[in-house]
Amino acid sequence: MTPRRWGLVVALLCVAAAAPAPQVSALFSRGLAPVDLGATPDADRTAAACATCHADISAEWARSRHHLAWTNGIFQREYRRQPLDWCVRCHAPLATGGAASVGPVEAEGVSCAVCHVRDGRMVAARAREGSPHDTVAVAGFDSAALCEGCHQFAFPVVNEDSTVTRYTEHPMQDTVAEFRAGAHAGTPRECLGCHGNTPAGHRFPGGHDLAAVQHAAALDVCAARPGELRLRVTNVGAGHNLPTGDLHRHFQVRAWRSTAPTALFEAFIGRAFEPAPDAGKQVRVDTSIPPLQSATWEVKLRALGGAADEPVNVELRYVYTADEEPTARNAPGEPTYLVVHEQRVDPAKVPACPR
Amino acid sequence: MRRLVPLLLLGLAPGAVRADGAIERRLHADSADASSFLWTDWNKFQENYHPLYAVDDDPATAWVEGAAGGGAGEWVRFNVTRLDGASAVRLRIRNGYQKSSALWKANARVREVTVTLLPSGTRVKATLTDTEGWQELRVEQPAGPLEAIQLTADSVYAGTRYTDLCISDVELYVTSATRDNPVVEKAKLERVLAWKGDRVAAARMFKDAAAGQIPIAPGYTLAASAGRESPVPARGPFGGALVALADLRTHPTEPGLRAPEAEMALAVAGFESGFAGWTPVQAVANDTRPVPAVDGLAPAALWNCYEGPPVWGDATDGSASGTVELPIAGTLGFLRADGVGTFAVSQAPTVAAAIEADLGVCAKPTPHILAWAKTAPATASSPARLEALLTVGCGTLEVREGRERVSVPQLLVYDTTGKLSLLVGGTYATAFGWRGEGAGAVLSDARRVSAGSATIRMTERKAP
Structure with a gap:
């Protein structure tokens, strides 16, 4: 020693x-x-x-x-x-x-x-x-009660002197509440059951860890009907909603043909906010996906442009910032997104969706 | 020169994946250069023939070269998203001015063309057909980086009426192993269309006879040069402005733009005294037309206090890298002293309170303008004259945590003829030059200095 x-x-x-x-x-x-x-x-x-x-x-x-x-x-x-x-x-x-x-x-x-x-x-x-x-x-040290010290809080009331001494009633980061309301509430060790397991342990893999996010979010593609794809994102592995945490975090589900990028299909998964009457902000729209739940979108192939036989790219991307593609002047110096799943499908070979 | 004959189109089918994982994808350009483009000011800002009009997906617009002669030797270059492992480029071209068959015949078209891929320098010569509609070329290079694609006209098909060489549209398809990112490419086309929309709107304003004289030059360019470290440290509540003024004073002299010494001295005195003795006023523009916001000359905005002024150069010809701010009030009247009416107000907030945005009038997302005037008293030979106006635009913005009140102070100093000569913001100072006198004068020159940031020079673009 x-x-x-x-x-x-x-x-x-x-x-x-x-x-x-x-x-x-x-x-x-x-x-x-x-x-x-x-x-x-x-x-x-x-x-x-x-x-x-x-x-x-x-x-x-x-x-x-x-x-x-x-x-x-x-x-x-x-x-x-x-x-x-x-x-x-x-x-x-x-x-x-x-x-x-x-x-x-x-x-x-x-x-x-x-x-x-x-x-x-x-x-x-x-x-x-x-x-x-x-x-x-x-x-309770190895429970969500510890994590919520930093991962569960409401919008702050910012005083005139820029200090914060109290919060509004509107959650800014709601991760622990999502967990407690979700299908995995009561899991042994709660947050640590996923984020504190060996061998990662004190690395606490989460939203910046590709394997962790891939474990949490599944992307499926099937043919809803001729000429139409169904995209489904399922929260298969997270104990909280997807996305969770910082208010800017969101997922984007995308489908496009490479020769027609401007016909891109996009769907936003996350929370959108508006100013609250008293102070801070409140949720205007919440499309985040709770544990074991899914969200689906149907995409007409014709709307994607390109040739009818051109493959379709399908992607699930986790975006950490409000500006997914920041300008060089505003770049934070680290990736602003994580490509979680990507596949390139032949529309003629996509399996039919189960009834 | 890698190949001497055109390679027409027998590449992979769209979307096919090569063994190395490379796929063909469309790229959009929001930056284009050209050896020249035709200058006409009949429609002022619109500049119908800028090279970006060849990538706006609109056959009614075109890049039109502007050199003397028939167009042989002229070139246009499209700067694209840098890709690694790029092995092939497919170009779809609308050759000539395809707004109408009549215009297509009247103007010149490209006959022999050299396509150059940069930075590799791979070149291919091809002959385009003299037909309307799309035609295609394909160029291959050893898998490597790609940043730009240049088309050089080696010879032309002559027009029946004009000698101007035109290309209406070019679509770019690149085979590469780099990840396909449609978001970036879509955003680039959107920027080009927004750029086009701004110019069309400004052109409409300039063209409208009822609008009368617009006191801004109809065409100008912005160029950025490396900024310098501050010669003096920032001190006090207006330290940033005083530093910028000091920097402007010591800036190397450039032709065509005098240093507004008297106006700078007045500004320094105002900042150093905290505007003591200046009269709180309600400032009302006589000319309430909006300032055209094109090509990097635009009114300041409340958001500037977070982000700084927007960068314009990326979306035009790459020559500028910033914005020259005009008065945040946003109307043309503030460009001239006789365009502003000032009315003394009795119960005015202090300058400090306005800058703190600690006022009920600062509750909206659009800026509320508070003003303090310095007026030269009337003499036997001249009436009272507005020398300077301190304006504070304040408002409330939605930010991460909710809403925040912000302010943008600007000091406007007018020369003895009433033209805006100096504009000082929180961290920058801009000297303006004008062409002409009286009602026909137009703002034609500017130098914006901000310690530690690029110096931006605006100069009037004149017809060759």
Whole structure:
């Protein structure tokens, strides 16, 4: 064990008797305040401190979106437009003074300490036997109750001084509520049942992981009748709606012939918003697909242009931003979409849809 | 030169997939260059013969070369989405001006053509038939990148009446292994059609005799050059504007556009004093016609405070990369001091409150204009004269979290003859030049400077 590792363990042991076990609901303020680690030494707030003993987990986390919560280009582009301290509280939760206080440690985003350290003690689902840490077992730590600290919140009421001290009643990110209302409610470990399984573990694969999204969303094509395709998207594997999370996220279902791009068929799957009377926004249209449900569209081949025997491209695309194809000046520096499924079908060979 | 004979069309059937996974797809161009295009100003902005009219899917419009002679040697180049692994290009061409059979006969058509694929430089010579309707060519290259397709007329079929060489339409089909993205291609055609629509609308306005004189040159181009770092740091509430003014003052002199020293001095004094002593007014344009928004000269918009001004160059000829903002009020009257009526108001908000957009009148998505005037007093020989107008356009925009009140301040400074000479925004300053005097004067020149951003120069385009 290196001296640095012992430093962390000692620091976490020293205050063991002082603080009561926190409630899982108290670990996060849902964006109304930064995460307070209390007496934890600065050096032990870093992911590197944890990596000395937990190299595998740390490596998983290093590849996660949690690690990129502050630095990813999509967030940074949105933040530059509306730099609210409220955003910082989930994207760089250890920053106690807004964006100005984001240094290398805070820029690690949702790091180990954000979830696992409070008041100088480890917090986790259970205290493992033989662990050198003073670990507080927090009831519900491995449940959706933890995740909703950042993944379930309403539109904020932005005060005149750009602060946020309360929310409207209209959800901005509704992931946990969708899960609890859906067919997979009650699944063991809830969110972690999909997003926290080994071997990915602390990589928490989700909307930016092709395999995870392919596992969640199925795209089927069949012939509804002569000259007409039926496209169906089914939420086969997600416990929440598809899409979920950020308000700009949406799916696009597309069908087109390559020689006739302007005759493109497109369907939007997601939520569209409008300003709410009081503050924030409210849902105007919601076409997101709940767990185990489907959405279908029928597309006339003739409307797609091109030659009658030309194959048809069918695609399901997950788009993270409001502008799917940003201009060079506004590009966030990372992909704005993920092609989830794509196929090129011969209209004459498409199987008939089941009755 | 890879091939000396045309390869006519015996490639894959549309949509077929080659062994390497390459498929043929249509590409649209929203950027085109040409050796020349015919300039006429009978319909002002419309410029019916710009090379983009060859990719607007409309046989009634055409690229028409504008060089002296019969058109041999003239070329047009279509810049397309860069593809890798491009191995073949199929072109469908409407040769000549196919708006009508009469026009087709009257104008010249391409006879021998060289098709060049760029950047590979692969070239193919072919002979087009002298017929109306579509005809096709196919060019192959070793699988590689493709960024542009150029057609050079080596010889022509002479027109019965005109020497102008025309091509009504070119459709581009490229076989490539790159992922097919119809969204991008569809958007490109939509941009071309929007560009065309804007120009048609502006042309209608200029053409309408009842509209009278439009105080803007009927044709102009914008060119961008690298910006410079700020010579002075930004300080204070109007720091960005003062930095832009300082940058404008030290900008290298260019022919045809004087530095408006007196107007800049007045602007600096206004910003540095926080506009103390300026009179709050209601500013009403006498000339309420909208400013034509074409080719990168357009009124500022509330959205500019988030996104900056729109980029126009991508959708036209690629020469510009920004916008020269005109008054956010959006009407032609604000281009001249005598086009604005000012009426003193008694209970006016402070400039600071207007910029904070902390006012009930700022609740709409369209800008509400608040104004403060600086007027030169009347003398024995001249009446009172509006020297400058600070305008603040404020409104409420829908943003990510809901709605947000925003403001766009602009300082308009007029020269001693009443023409808009200087416009200063939050982070930019633009000097304007005019051609002519009196009622016939037109805004014909501009230089927009913004520290750290490209400098944009607008110059009037004149008939060759």
